[in-house]
Amino acid sequence: MKQHSEKELKNIANTLRKHLIKMLEKAGSGHPGGSMSSVEIITALYFAVMKHDPENPCWEKRDRFILSKGHVCPILYAAMAESGYFPVSELMTLRKLGSRLQGHPHMCKLPGLETSSGSLGQGLSIAVGVAKGFKMDEKKNHVYCLMGDGELNEGQIWEAAMSASQFQLDNLTGIVDVNGLQIDGWTKDVKCLSPLKDKWESFGWYVIEVDGHNVKQIIDALNHAKHIHFKPTVLLCHTIKGKGVSFMEDQAGWHGKAPNEEQTKKALKELERAEV
């Protein structure tokens, strides 16, 4: 896989954001907020850290990415298209009848997707199963699972957290996009997660906190996680919901709403300026 410079990775992230805005405008619906906050995480995974082959989505030695917060799939689709899994032009079919790009991801439609998701709280358990399977077969593949912080309201996440440490799954890295917002408001007002680091540690996980919009920090942390033994690692990525478009940032209202034509123009203009 091509090695990208930090500057290139920043520009890839910016490109993904531009795809996202255009996709959602075209689709007329979708989830910009949590997608924008996850951009650097997905960029780090697909363009720097994960072993994968867009030409051969079923490559046995690939690492596995389990998207637990399925509603941010547009940003995953954008990263997959930019990686070469399918033509970038197909991104504009998002949410249309007959499209491989379902509103929430469906693995039977699109090669390269590892699961179908959309009902929150399930991905970490799936990731535990995948990682446990690799352990049984003494395989070296690594498993990544992206969750939202609002998603941590789901009790099943904590069942899975216990399972992962019980099974000593050091081939599993959880990633939480801590953007602080969910549909009904700030996570601290809905169901307070604090102290989040302590929670994961007490469940037996090794915890790394990073700036979730700093690609280099994320990459370093993901690589560091590979050297932690006998326990799973979780990255708490502190992010801003709607990151990159001024009027979407920190606004719960932009969780699940598509930009109109004018908002799209404004957003794309801001993103053009962010190019480095």
Next chain:
Amino acid sequence: MTTKNLAKDIYEKPDQIPTRHGYGDALVHLGKTNKDVVVLGADLTSSLRAHLFAKEFPERFVEVGIAEQDMMNIAAGLSLVGKIPFVSTYGVFCIGRAWDQLRTTVAYANLNVKIGSGHGGISVGPDGATHQALEDVALSRVLPNLTVIVPTDYHETYKATISSTKIQGPVVVRFGREKVPVITTKNTPFKVGKADIYKKGTDVTVIACGVMVYEALIAAKMLAKKGIDLEVINCHTIKPLDMDTIIASAKKTKCVVTAEEHQQIGGLGSAVAEFLSKNYPVPMRIIGVNDRFGESGPPEDLMKEFGLTHETIIKSVQDVVKMKK
């Protein structure tokens, strides 16, 4: 009057073995013959008879603890790396509590997860309504991609469990807690999706699953004396339904009674009614639990209290015969 394929002396003194033993013994056989088979338990491992597998193949047994939703999705993950996982717990938990996991992760993606769904029906007995799965067939039958099997006895549960590994996709095998008559043998033919006619007849078709197949055979024997000739079908596979066998029998007898240890709503009876109403409507009666929760009690008393007996079948047969005329 029974076919040559059934066990001998089933009316006099049939052997009595719980169907869950068929599940446990089949898992051990699969452990020996299929290296991809793994079994998951949620703190009910010995009740499901999965402890036999766990003891013999500890490296392929995954104890998840009291966390059925986690278990269903861990099984999904294991299937994604080529394992054939068997989720093992009571129906109210694996089909009920983990239904969203079963629906959205397992069935939607057609993952190769097998579900050993225990404690099906009212015959669970003294544990009462919380543990008696009476809605599980409805909840699983409604999901696309899912195969749903309700075997009648020990041997059939064994065969269904083995056969489930030959199917690429999710399969539910539903069985019970208590001892029930063993009416088939090791050699009785069994094929997923193929209903078996256990007694040929011309007057009324009785389509049953689980322990109600035995009750249907008793009803047939008793009614023969009154000159009513029942055709008894063991419809162990609720989904996909064996439409050919059912319609051929309905065309012959012109009336149908179904019997199952499940709510009348949504189970085998509903499946048959959905099919026949579109393709060959005939008078029908559905025997099952009549829209109420179970309760504690000795299994045999509960079966009587909830009308899951050959007496109810006889009464319903007489009803549909009248309706036909």
